[in-house]
Amino acid sequence: MDNIEIILQEDSGRLDKYATNYLQEEFDFSRSYIQKLIEQGFILVNDNIVSAKYNLLKNDKITIIAKEPEEIEAIAQDLDFEIVYEDSDLLLVNKPNGMVVHPAAGNPDGTLVNGLLFKIKDLSAIGGYLRPGIVHRLDKMTTGLMIVAKNDKTHKKLTEMLANNQIHKEYIALVHGVIEPEKGTIDAPIGRHRGNRKKMTVTEINAKHAKTHFEVLKRFENHTLIKCVIETGRTHQIRVHMSFIKHAVVGDPLYAFREDQKVEFGQYLHAYKLSFTHPITGEKIDYTCEIPKEFNDKIIELEN
Template sequence: MEIKKIISEVNGVRLDKFLTDYFQEEYNFSRSLVQKYIKDGMVSVNDEIVTNNYNVLLDDDIAVTIPDPKTLDVKPEDIPFEIVFEDDDLIVLNKPNGLVVHPAPGNETGTLVNGLLFKIKKLSSISGVMRPGIVHRLDRFTTGLMIVAKSDEAHKKLVEMLKNSEIKKIYRGIVHGVIHEKDARIEMPIGRHAGDRKKMAVTSKNSKNAITNFHVLDTFAKFSLVEFDIETGRTHQIRVHMAAIDHPILGDPLYASKADAKEPFGQYLHSYQLEFIHPITNKKMLFKCEPPKEFIDKINELER
């Protein structure tokens, strides 16, 4: 059982909506599940049990009791994804577009983890029953390479490697606008957006340092094809940084325009390359994965 303490940074928002937005990225709770938690007395505001109709006020002290997940909540499902490499300790896979990485209470099906449980007999247990093997995540609409741990020893070492920036991650993306600089470095702190809990933002409040290096591969009439080398791994880092310099990722439903949310493919951001030392064998590992067909088709369209 876990208790989350939240200090509200908004005013006049219904409690169930506020909490659903707040937990979207970490837990992906459905609104109905949040309403059940409130109804069952698992949510208090300023040390008092409240109802769903309560409107959150600025600086409210909110406590949410999150029950431990049950093992039976996550069932194996035959979900298609490509395994690029596999040994006794880890997997490198190619995540398709639109696939959520792990389940959350109220959303237990149709995720990468459900697919992993179907294909893989053994996954590390360190991240708990809802996230077996998950060392790091990609956003739902980000495609490409991801590492999954099969052994607990590999999992622990991979987490430490991520923390120490010992796993080199290269992304490719299509962004709005023509970027005239060939190479640039963005160093801006990222934290939770004050007005929208689904979003992150460049902010000095409750934030962490974030560094994104990028190289422009090609430019078109109104867009640029960019390669990103990230030194840190903050939530939505590339998307937030590029939006902050007025070059948001094409198709990004959160940080680009409303029209981008209607882009059929989703956001054009792809985890292109992973480079690291194998945590158990100490061998150098290098993987590259070309973007999906829709991504390539969009580049061809922009070139024309």
């Protein structure tokens, strides 16, 4: 990665906690690896080496110095996740909450890829040895359906289908506030946040087109349960768009309220449905995946 400089827009607490939130989100680094980066002087504040406990203040400059990643190997591990559908060309998996999709420096195991290598004999090689079979990603704290390719031919076709909006993806999200209209569309470009590189934002600067459709499923006193359909697959798209219209996803540590950072479950965002034409057989693939128990428990809590 290139050197990164961040000018803080507000007091941000301890350096180690801030750096962990940023580097885990951006690069899937582990806490121990981030601690090592601070100790070895690869993360500076105002060009100085400081303690991991340093309290970050508004206008502090954080510099993350590019460091060659440690050599890692994706190893097979027996991990707990559900395979919803499988044939000779592809499979659909239900990614659990808190599981990173693929290994990265400082985070070599415990990922979906590690689990796939244990369960599946053949995976496509297009994504490289650390991302075998991975056609698209979900955030660490987002649950639900993902497509995995078993061979390169299928992988290429699925990638083209994603680019051409030929894979229908539906999400279920719990958001802050009460949304009044029954349906709506957010058509707003998304790019990197200029003041906080771990975040994306709605902007015209170095941005990409992004469109999200939403529909109200249920209203509560101070929250709304919605269905989202995305036409584009930008980083954090639903999270950014819902925050943009002042209805951030509950539990979102980046785009919601400060207290949401304390929600152990993470954001209440679930990839509920995938529907597409099988790129090899032409068969219609249409699967749904129920929300996790913790998500359902939260809905029950709001109903009572």
